[in-house]
Amino acid sequence: MRVRGKGKEHGQEQKHKRDVIVTTIARLMIPFIQMYALYVMVGTEGAGGGFQGGVVFAASFVLFVTAFGITRGRRRLPESWNAALSSLGLYFYAGIGLLCIILSLFSAQYLNYGALPLWEIIGRPETRGLMITFVVEVGIAITVMAVFTSIFFDLAWKGEEDKEDNKEEGGE
Amino acid sequence: MIIPLDLIALFFLVVIALAAITVRDLLAAIVLLSAYSFIIATVWVEMHAVDVGFTEAAVGAGATTAFLIATLARTRRWEKR
Known part of the structure:
Protein backbone atom coordinates (compact mmCIF):
# COMPACT_ATOMS: atom_id res chain seq x y z
CA MET A 1 0.00 0.00 0.00
CA ARG A 2 1.44 3.29 -1.07
CA VAL A 3 1.14 6.55 0.80
CA ARG A 4 -1.41 8.54 -1.11
CA GLY A 5 0.28 11.93 -0.93
CA LYS A 6 3.56 10.55 -2.15
CA GLY A 7 2.00 8.82 -5.12
CA LYS A 8 0.14 11.96 -6.03
CA GLU A 9 3.29 14.04 -6.21
CA HIS A 10 5.11 11.40 -8.15
CA GLY A 11 2.32 11.08 -10.72
CA GLN A 12 2.12 14.85 -11.14
CA GLU A 13 5.79 15.23 -11.76
CA GLN A 14 5.72 12.58 -14.40
CA LYS A 15 2.69 13.86 -16.23
CA HIS A 16 3.56 17.47 -16.98
CA LYS A 17 6.90 19.10 -16.72
CA ARG A 18 6.47 22.78 -16.10
CA ASP A 19 7.81 24.79 -19.01
CA VAL A 20 10.02 27.67 -17.91
CA ILE A 21 8.62 30.00 -20.58
CA VAL A 22 5.02 29.40 -19.55
CA THR A 23 5.71 29.83 -15.84
CA THR A 24 7.75 32.99 -16.36
CA ILE A 25 5.15 34.56 -18.62
CA ALA A 26 2.42 33.65 -16.16
CA ARG A 27 4.42 35.15 -13.28
CA LEU A 28 4.77 38.36 -15.29
CA MET A 29 1.18 38.51 -16.53
CA ILE A 30 -0.87 37.62 -13.44
CA PRO A 31 -0.22 40.84 -11.44
CA PHE A 32 -1.05 42.98 -14.46
CA ILE A 33 -4.25 41.04 -15.14
CA GLN A 34 -5.33 41.46 -11.53
CA MET A 35 -4.47 45.16 -11.59
CA TYR A 36 -6.50 45.55 -14.77
CA ALA A 37 -9.39 43.69 -13.14
CA LEU A 38 -9.29 46.14 -10.23
CA TYR A 39 -9.25 49.04 -12.69
CA VAL A 40 -12.29 47.68 -14.51
CA MET A 41 -14.07 47.16 -11.19
CA VAL A 42 -13.59 50.50 -9.48
CA GLY A 43 -11.23 52.58 -11.59
CA THR A 44 -13.78 54.49 -13.61
CA GLU A 45 -16.43 56.82 -12.28
CA GLY A 46 -20.02 55.71 -12.29
CA ALA A 47 -21.70 52.37 -12.03
CA GLY A 48 -20.95 49.23 -14.01
CA GLY A 49 -18.00 46.92 -14.41
CA GLY A 50 -18.30 44.72 -11.36
CA PHE A 51 -19.20 41.61 -13.31
CA GLN A 52 -16.50 42.13 -15.94
CA GLY A 53 -13.87 42.86 -13.32
CA GLY A 54 -14.76 39.69 -11.48
CA VAL A 55 -14.52 37.64 -14.67
CA VAL A 56 -11.10 39.11 -15.50
CA PHE A 57 -9.96 38.39 -11.95
CA ALA A 58 -11.14 34.79 -12.33
CA ALA A 59 -9.24 34.60 -15.63
CA SER A 60 -6.02 35.34 -13.73
CA PHE A 61 -6.66 32.28 -11.56
CA VAL A 62 -7.36 30.22 -14.68
CA LEU A 63 -3.96 31.32 -16.02
CA PHE A 64 -2.35 30.41 -12.70
CA VAL A 65 -3.83 26.91 -12.82
CA THR A 66 -2.80 26.49 -16.45
CA ALA A 67 0.79 27.43 -15.67
CA PHE A 68 1.39 25.96 -12.21
CA GLY A 69 -1.05 23.08 -11.89
CA ILE A 70 -4.30 22.51 -10.07
CA THR A 71 -2.82 21.49 -6.71
CA ARG A 72 -0.85 24.71 -6.32
CA PHE A 92 -22.02 43.38 0.70
CA TYR A 93 -24.74 43.93 -1.85
CA ALA A 94 -27.68 43.07 0.38
CA GLY A 95 -26.15 44.86 3.35
CA ILE A 96 -25.81 48.13 1.45
CA GLY A 97 -29.42 47.77 0.38
CA LEU A 98 -30.58 47.23 3.94
CA LEU A 99 -28.34 50.05 5.20
CA CYS A 100 -30.21 52.44 2.91
CA ILE A 101 -33.48 51.51 4.59
CA ILE A 102 -32.12 51.59 8.13
CA LEU A 103 -30.12 54.83 7.95
CA SER A 104 -32.97 56.73 6.33
CA LEU A 105 -35.29 55.50 9.10
CA PHE A 106 -37.50 53.45 6.76
CA SER A 107 -38.34 56.34 4.45
CA ALA A 108 -36.18 55.26 1.46
CA GLN A 109 -36.46 52.16 -0.67
CA TYR A 110 -34.17 49.16 -0.80
CA LEU A 111 -30.87 50.02 -2.61
CA ASN A 112 -31.72 53.73 -2.77
CA TYR A 113 -28.11 54.91 -2.65
CA GLY A 114 -28.95 58.59 -2.45
CA ALA A 115 -30.49 58.13 0.97
CA LEU A 116 -27.16 57.27 2.58
CA PRO A 117 -25.68 60.35 4.31
CA LEU A 118 -22.15 59.57 3.19
CA TRP A 119 -22.00 62.49 0.74
CA GLU A 120 -22.58 64.92 3.60
CA ILE A 121 -19.39 63.66 5.24
CA ILE A 122 -17.39 64.10 2.06
CA GLY A 123 -18.97 67.44 1.37
CA ARG A 124 -19.50 67.17 -2.39
CA PRO A 125 -23.14 66.63 -3.28
CA GLU A 126 -22.30 65.44 -6.79
CA THR A 127 -20.56 62.36 -5.40
CA ARG A 128 -23.66 61.04 -3.63
CA GLY A 129 -24.07 57.39 -4.42
CA LEU A 130 -20.65 57.07 -6.02
CA MET A 131 -18.90 55.69 -2.96
CA ILE A 132 -21.81 53.36 -2.42
CA THR A 133 -21.66 51.89 -5.91
CA PHE A 134 -17.97 51.36 -5.21
CA VAL A 135 -18.82 48.97 -2.38
CA VAL A 136 -21.64 47.34 -4.32
CA GLU A 137 -19.40 46.69 -7.30
CA VAL A 138 -16.66 45.22 -5.14
CA GLY A 139 -19.29 42.88 -3.71
CA ILE A 140 -20.49 41.84 -7.18
CA ALA A 141 -16.91 41.29 -8.33
CA ILE A 142 -16.00 39.16 -5.30
CA THR A 143 -19.00 36.90 -5.86
CA VAL A 144 -18.43 36.56 -9.60
CA MET A 145 -14.71 35.87 -9.09
CA ALA A 146 -15.37 33.19 -6.48
CA VAL A 147 -18.09 31.46 -8.47
CA PHE A 148 -16.19 31.45 -11.78
CA THR A 149 -13.02 30.19 -10.10
CA SER A 150 -15.01 27.52 -8.28
CA ILE A 151 -16.60 26.30 -11.53
CA PHE A 152 -13.21 26.11 -13.23
CA PHE A 153 -11.56 24.37 -10.27
CA ASP A 154 -14.35 21.80 -10.12
CA LEU A 155 -14.13 21.06 -13.84
CA ALA A 156 -10.34 20.80 -13.88
CA TRP A 157 -9.87 19.08 -10.52
CA LYS A 158 -12.13 16.09 -11.14
CA GLY A 159 -10.25 15.17 -14.31
CA GLU A 160 -6.89 14.95 -12.60
CA GLU A 161 -8.29 13.11 -9.59
CA ASP A 162 -9.91 10.46 -11.76
CA LYS A 163 -6.73 9.92 -13.73
CA GLU A 164 -4.74 9.53 -10.53
CA ASP A 165 -7.24 7.05 -9.16
CA ASN A 166 -7.03 4.98 -12.33
CA LYS A 167 -3.26 5.07 -12.24
CA GLU A 168 -3.15 3.95 -8.64
CA GLU A 169 -5.52 1.10 -9.29
CA GLY A 170 -3.46 -0.01 -12.28
CA GLY A 171 -0.22 0.24 -10.31
CA GLU A 172 -1.48 -1.87 -7.45
CA MET B 1 -20.38 52.51 -37.60
CA ILE B 2 -18.82 51.29 -40.84
CA ILE B 3 -21.24 49.25 -42.92
CA PRO B 4 -18.76 47.25 -45.09
CA LEU B 5 -16.71 46.25 -42.03
CA ASP B 6 -19.88 45.07 -40.30
CA LEU B 7 -20.91 43.05 -43.35
CA ILE B 8 -17.50 41.39 -43.62
CA ALA B 9 -17.46 40.55 -39.89
CA LEU B 10 -21.00 39.20 -39.96
CA PHE B 11 -20.18 37.07 -43.01
CA PHE B 12 -17.23 35.59 -41.12
CA LEU B 13 -19.50 35.02 -38.13
CA VAL B 14 -21.89 32.90 -40.24
CA VAL B 15 -18.98 30.95 -41.74
CA ILE B 16 -17.43 30.28 -38.32
CA ALA B 17 -20.76 29.27 -36.81
CA LEU B 18 -21.42 26.80 -39.64
CA ALA B 19 -17.90 25.42 -39.30
CA ALA B 20 -18.28 25.04 -35.52
CA ILE B 21 -21.41 22.91 -35.81
CA THR B 22 -20.13 20.75 -38.69
CA VAL B 23 -16.59 19.97 -37.56
CA ARG B 24 -16.02 16.54 -35.97
CA ASP B 25 -13.06 17.54 -33.80
CA LEU B 26 -14.55 18.96 -30.62
CA LEU B 27 -11.39 20.85 -29.67
CA ALA B 28 -11.52 22.59 -33.05
CA ALA B 29 -15.17 23.40 -32.38
CA ILE B 30 -14.23 25.03 -29.08
CA VAL B 31 -11.51 27.11 -30.73
CA LEU B 32 -13.97 28.13 -33.44
CA LEU B 33 -16.46 29.23 -30.80
CA SER B 34 -13.70 31.28 -29.19
CA ALA B 35 -13.00 32.93 -32.53
CA TYR B 36 -16.74 33.57 -32.91
CA SER B 37 -16.79 35.34 -29.54
CA PHE B 38 -13.74 37.40 -30.44
CA ILE B 39 -15.18 38.57 -33.78
CA ILE B 40 -18.54 39.45 -32.29
CA ALA B 41 -16.72 41.36 -29.53
CA THR B 42 -14.96 43.46 -32.16
CA VAL B 43 -18.33 44.02 -33.83
CA TRP B 44 -19.81 45.25 -30.55
CA VAL B 45 -16.90 47.62 -29.98
CA GLU B 46 -17.12 48.89 -33.53
CA MET B 47 -20.84 49.58 -32.98
CA HIS B 48 -19.85 51.76 -29.95
CA ALA B 49 -21.13 49.25 -27.38
CA VAL B 50 -17.83 48.96 -25.52
CA ASP B 51 -19.40 47.54 -22.39
CA VAL B 52 -21.07 44.67 -24.23
CA GLY B 53 -17.93 44.03 -26.25
CA PHE B 54 -15.77 43.88 -23.16
CA THR B 55 -18.15 41.47 -21.46
CA GLU B 56 -18.23 39.29 -24.55
CA ALA B 57 -14.44 39.21 -24.75
CA ALA B 58 -14.05 38.39 -21.05
CA VAL B 59 -16.80 35.81 -20.73
CA GLY B 60 -17.16 34.37 -24.22
CA ALA B 61 -13.56 34.26 -25.41
CA GLY B 62 -11.93 33.85 -22.01
CA ALA B 63 -13.95 32.02 -19.38
CA THR B 64 -16.21 29.89 -21.58
CA THR B 65 -13.28 28.59 -23.62
CA ALA B 66 -11.41 27.59 -20.47
CA PHE B 67 -14.52 25.88 -19.08
CA LEU B 68 -15.18 23.98 -22.31
CA ILE B 69 -11.57 22.82 -22.63
CA ALA B 70 -11.60 21.68 -18.99
CA THR B 71 -14.80 19.80 -19.74
CA LEU B 72 -13.33 18.26 -22.88
CA ALA B 73 -10.42 16.91 -20.84
CA ARG B 74 -12.89 14.61 -19.10
CA THR B 75 -14.57 13.26 -22.26
CA ARG B 76 -13.27 12.13 -25.63
CA ARG B 77 -12.12 14.54 -28.27
CA TRP B 78 -13.73 13.15 -31.40
CA GLU B 79 -17.44 13.19 -32.06
CA LYS B 80 -19.00 9.85 -32.92
CA ARG B 81 -20.58 9.59 -36.35
Whole structure:
Protein backbone atom coordinates (compact mmCIF):
# COMPACT_ATOMS: atom_id res chain seq x y z
CA MET A 1 0.00 0.00 0.00
CA ARG A 2 1.44 3.29 -1.07
CA VAL A 3 1.14 6.55 0.80
CA ARG A 4 -1.41 8.54 -1.11
CA GLY A 5 0.28 11.93 -0.93
CA LYS A 6 3.56 10.55 -2.15
CA GLY A 7 2.00 8.82 -5.12
CA LYS A 8 0.14 11.96 -6.03
CA GLU A 9 3.29 14.04 -6.21
CA HIS A 10 5.11 11.40 -8.15
CA GLY A 11 2.32 11.08 -10.72
CA GLN A 12 2.12 14.85 -11.14
CA GLU A 13 5.79 15.23 -11.76
CA GLN A 14 5.72 12.58 -14.40
CA LYS A 15 2.69 13.86 -16.23
CA HIS A 16 3.56 17.47 -16.98
CA LYS A 17 6.90 19.10 -16.72
CA ARG A 18 6.47 22.78 -16.10
CA ASP A 19 7.81 24.79 -19.01
CA VAL A 20 10.02 27.67 -17.91
CA ILE A 21 8.62 30.00 -20.58
CA VAL A 22 5.02 29.40 -19.55
CA THR A 23 5.71 29.83 -15.84
CA THR A 24 7.75 32.99 -16.36
CA ILE A 25 5.15 34.56 -18.62
CA ALA A 26 2.42 33.65 -16.16
CA ARG A 27 4.42 35.15 -13.28
CA LEU A 28 4.77 38.36 -15.29
CA MET A 29 1.18 38.51 -16.53
CA ILE A 30 -0.87 37.62 -13.44
CA PRO A 31 -0.22 40.84 -11.44
CA PHE A 32 -1.05 42.98 -14.46
CA ILE A 33 -4.25 41.04 -15.14
CA GLN A 34 -5.33 41.46 -11.53
CA MET A 35 -4.47 45.16 -11.59
CA TYR A 36 -6.50 45.55 -14.77
CA ALA A 37 -9.39 43.69 -13.14
CA LEU A 38 -9.29 46.14 -10.23
CA TYR A 39 -9.25 49.04 -12.69
CA VAL A 40 -12.29 47.68 -14.51
CA MET A 41 -14.07 47.16 -11.19
CA VAL A 42 -13.59 50.50 -9.48
CA GLY A 43 -11.23 52.58 -11.59
CA THR A 44 -13.78 54.49 -13.61
CA GLU A 45 -16.43 56.82 -12.28
CA GLY A 46 -20.02 55.71 -12.29
CA ALA A 47 -21.70 52.37 -12.03
CA GLY A 48 -20.95 49.23 -14.01
CA GLY A 49 -18.00 46.92 -14.41
CA GLY A 50 -18.30 44.72 -11.36
CA PHE A 51 -19.20 41.61 -13.31
CA GLN A 52 -16.50 42.13 -15.94
CA GLY A 53 -13.87 42.86 -13.32
CA GLY A 54 -14.76 39.69 -11.48
CA VAL A 55 -14.52 37.64 -14.67
CA VAL A 56 -11.10 39.11 -15.50
CA PHE A 57 -9.96 38.39 -11.95
CA ALA A 58 -11.14 34.79 -12.33
CA ALA A 59 -9.24 34.60 -15.63
CA SER A 60 -6.02 35.34 -13.73
CA PHE A 61 -6.66 32.28 -11.56
CA VAL A 62 -7.36 30.22 -14.68
CA LEU A 63 -3.96 31.32 -16.02
CA PHE A 64 -2.35 30.41 -12.70
CA VAL A 65 -3.83 26.91 -12.82
CA THR A 66 -2.80 26.49 -16.45
CA ALA A 67 0.79 27.43 -15.67
CA PHE A 68 1.39 25.96 -12.21
CA GLY A 69 -1.05 23.08 -11.89
CA ILE A 70 -4.30 22.51 -10.07
CA THR A 71 -2.82 21.49 -6.71
CA ARG A 72 -0.85 24.71 -6.32
CA GLY A 73 -3.87 26.68 -7.48
CA ARG A 74 -6.03 24.99 -4.88
CA ARG A 75 -3.46 25.76 -2.22
CA ARG A 76 -3.49 29.41 -3.28
CA LEU A 77 -7.28 29.68 -3.18
CA PRO A 78 -8.78 26.91 -1.02
CA GLU A 79 -12.32 25.67 -1.41
CA SER A 80 -13.45 27.07 1.93
CA TRP A 81 -12.30 30.52 0.78
CA ASN A 82 -14.35 30.11 -2.37
CA ALA A 83 -17.50 29.36 -0.39
CA ALA A 84 -16.85 32.23 2.01
CA LEU A 85 -16.05 34.78 -0.72
CA SER A 86 -19.03 33.86 -2.90
CA SER A 87 -21.38 34.64 -0.02
CA LEU A 88 -19.37 37.65 1.24
CA GLY A 89 -20.04 39.60 -1.95
CA LEU A 90 -23.73 38.90 -1.69
CA TYR A 91 -23.70 40.17 1.89
CA PHE A 92 -22.02 43.38 0.70
CA TYR A 93 -24.74 43.93 -1.85
CA ALA A 94 -27.68 43.07 0.38
CA GLY A 95 -26.15 44.86 3.35
CA ILE A 96 -25.81 48.13 1.45
CA GLY A 97 -29.42 47.77 0.38
CA LEU A 98 -30.58 47.23 3.94
CA LEU A 99 -28.34 50.05 5.20
CA CYS A 100 -30.21 52.44 2.91
CA ILE A 101 -33.48 51.51 4.59
CA ILE A 102 -32.12 51.59 8.13
CA LEU A 103 -30.12 54.83 7.95
CA SER A 104 -32.97 56.73 6.33
CA LEU A 105 -35.29 55.50 9.10
CA PHE A 106 -37.50 53.45 6.76
CA SER A 107 -38.34 56.34 4.45
CA ALA A 108 -36.18 55.26 1.46
CA GLN A 109 -36.46 52.16 -0.67
CA TYR A 110 -34.17 49.16 -0.80
CA LEU A 111 -30.87 50.02 -2.61
CA ASN A 112 -31.72 53.73 -2.77
CA TYR A 113 -28.11 54.91 -2.65
CA GLY A 114 -28.95 58.59 -2.45
CA ALA A 115 -30.49 58.13 0.97
CA LEU A 116 -27.16 57.27 2.58
CA PRO A 117 -25.68 60.35 4.31
CA LEU A 118 -22.15 59.57 3.19
CA TRP A 119 -22.00 62.49 0.74
CA GLU A 120 -22.58 64.92 3.60
CA ILE A 121 -19.39 63.66 5.24
CA ILE A 122 -17.39 64.10 2.06
CA GLY A 123 -18.97 67.44 1.37
CA ARG A 124 -19.50 67.17 -2.39
CA PRO A 125 -23.14 66.63 -3.28
CA GLU A 126 -22.30 65.44 -6.79
CA THR A 127 -20.56 62.36 -5.40
CA ARG A 128 -23.66 61.04 -3.63
CA GLY A 129 -24.07 57.39 -4.42
CA LEU A 130 -20.65 57.07 -6.02
CA MET A 131 -18.90 55.69 -2.96
CA ILE A 132 -21.81 53.36 -2.42
CA THR A 133 -21.66 51.89 -5.91
CA PHE A 134 -17.97 51.36 -5.21
CA VAL A 135 -18.82 48.97 -2.38
CA VAL A 136 -21.64 47.34 -4.32
CA GLU A 137 -19.40 46.69 -7.30
CA VAL A 138 -16.66 45.22 -5.14
CA GLY A 139 -19.29 42.88 -3.71
CA ILE A 140 -20.49 41.84 -7.18
CA ALA A 141 -16.91 41.29 -8.33
CA ILE A 142 -16.00 39.16 -5.30
CA THR A 143 -19.00 36.90 -5.86
CA VAL A 144 -18.43 36.56 -9.60
CA MET A 145 -14.71 35.87 -9.09
CA ALA A 146 -15.37 33.19 -6.48
CA VAL A 147 -18.09 31.46 -8.47
CA PHE A 148 -16.19 31.45 -11.78
CA THR A 149 -13.02 30.19 -10.10
CA SER A 150 -15.01 27.52 -8.28
CA ILE A 151 -16.60 26.30 -11.53
CA PHE A 152 -13.21 26.11 -13.23
CA PHE A 153 -11.56 24.37 -10.27
CA ASP A 154 -14.35 21.80 -10.12
CA LEU A 155 -14.13 21.06 -13.84
CA ALA A 156 -10.34 20.80 -13.88
CA TRP A 157 -9.87 19.08 -10.52
CA LYS A 158 -12.13 16.09 -11.14
CA GLY A 159 -10.25 15.17 -14.31
CA GLU A 160 -6.89 14.95 -12.60
CA GLU A 161 -8.29 13.11 -9.59
CA ASP A 162 -9.91 10.46 -11.76
CA LYS A 163 -6.73 9.92 -13.73
CA GLU A 164 -4.74 9.53 -10.53
CA ASP A 165 -7.24 7.05 -9.16
CA ASN A 166 -7.03 4.98 -12.33
CA LYS A 167 -3.26 5.07 -12.24
CA GLU A 168 -3.15 3.95 -8.64
CA GLU A 169 -5.52 1.10 -9.29
CA GLY A 170 -3.46 -0.01 -12.28
CA GLY A 171 -0.22 0.24 -10.31
CA GLU A 172 -1.48 -1.87 -7.45
CA MET B 1 -20.38 52.51 -37.60
CA ILE B 2 -18.82 51.29 -40.84
CA ILE B 3 -21.24 49.25 -42.92
CA PRO B 4 -18.76 47.25 -45.09
CA LEU B 5 -16.71 46.25 -42.03
CA ASP B 6 -19.88 45.07 -40.30
CA LEU B 7 -20.91 43.05 -43.35
CA ILE B 8 -17.50 41.39 -43.62
CA ALA B 9 -17.46 40.55 -39.89
CA LEU B 10 -21.00 39.20 -39.96
CA PHE B 11 -20.18 37.07 -43.01
CA PHE B 12 -17.23 35.59 -41.12
CA LEU B 13 -19.50 35.02 -38.13
CA VAL B 14 -21.89 32.90 -40.24
CA VAL B 15 -18.98 30.95 -41.74
CA ILE B 16 -17.43 30.28 -38.32
CA ALA B 17 -20.76 29.27 -36.81
CA LEU B 18 -21.42 26.80 -39.64
CA ALA B 19 -17.90 25.42 -39.30
CA ALA B 20 -18.28 25.04 -35.52
CA ILE B 21 -21.41 22.91 -35.81
CA THR B 22 -20.13 20.75 -38.69
CA VAL B 23 -16.59 19.97 -37.56
CA ARG B 24 -16.02 16.54 -35.97
CA ASP B 25 -13.06 17.54 -33.80
CA LEU B 26 -14.55 18.96 -30.62
CA LEU B 27 -11.39 20.85 -29.67
CA ALA B 28 -11.52 22.59 -33.05
CA ALA B 29 -15.17 23.40 -32.38
CA ILE B 30 -14.23 25.03 -29.08
CA VAL B 31 -11.51 27.11 -30.73
CA LEU B 32 -13.97 28.13 -33.44
CA LEU B 33 -16.46 29.23 -30.80
CA SER B 34 -13.70 31.28 -29.19
CA ALA B 35 -13.00 32.93 -32.53
CA TYR B 36 -16.74 33.57 -32.91
CA SER B 37 -16.79 35.34 -29.54
CA PHE B 38 -13.74 37.40 -30.44
CA ILE B 39 -15.18 38.57 -33.78
CA ILE B 40 -18.54 39.45 -32.29
CA ALA B 41 -16.72 41.36 -29.53
CA THR B 42 -14.96 43.46 -32.16
CA VAL B 43 -18.33 44.02 -33.83
CA TRP B 44 -19.81 45.25 -30.55
CA VAL B 45 -16.90 47.62 -29.98
CA GLU B 46 -17.12 48.89 -33.53
CA MET B 47 -20.84 49.58 -32.98
CA HIS B 48 -19.85 51.76 -29.95
CA ALA B 49 -21.13 49.25 -27.38
CA VAL B 50 -17.83 48.96 -25.52
CA ASP B 51 -19.40 47.54 -22.39
CA VAL B 52 -21.07 44.67 -24.23
CA GLY B 53 -17.93 44.03 -26.25
CA PHE B 54 -15.77 43.88 -23.16
CA THR B 55 -18.15 41.47 -21.46
CA GLU B 56 -18.23 39.29 -24.55
CA ALA B 57 -14.44 39.21 -24.75
CA ALA B 58 -14.05 38.39 -21.05
CA VAL B 59 -16.80 35.81 -20.73
CA GLY B 60 -17.16 34.37 -24.22
CA ALA B 61 -13.56 34.26 -25.41
CA GLY B 62 -11.93 33.85 -22.01
CA ALA B 63 -13.95 32.02 -19.38
CA THR B 64 -16.21 29.89 -21.58
CA THR B 65 -13.28 28.59 -23.62
CA ALA B 66 -11.41 27.59 -20.47
CA PHE B 67 -14.52 25.88 -19.08
CA LEU B 68 -15.18 23.98 -22.31
CA ILE B 69 -11.57 22.82 -22.63
CA ALA B 70 -11.60 21.68 -18.99
CA THR B 71 -14.80 19.80 -19.74
CA LEU B 72 -13.33 18.26 -22.88
CA ALA B 73 -10.42 16.91 -20.84
CA ARG B 74 -12.89 14.61 -19.10
CA THR B 75 -14.57 13.26 -22.26
CA ARG B 76 -13.27 12.13 -25.63
CA ARG B 77 -12.12 14.54 -28.27
CA TRP B 78 -13.73 13.15 -31.40
CA GLU B 79 -17.44 13.19 -32.06
CA LYS B 80 -19.00 9.85 -32.92
CA ARG B 81 -20.58 9.59 -36.35
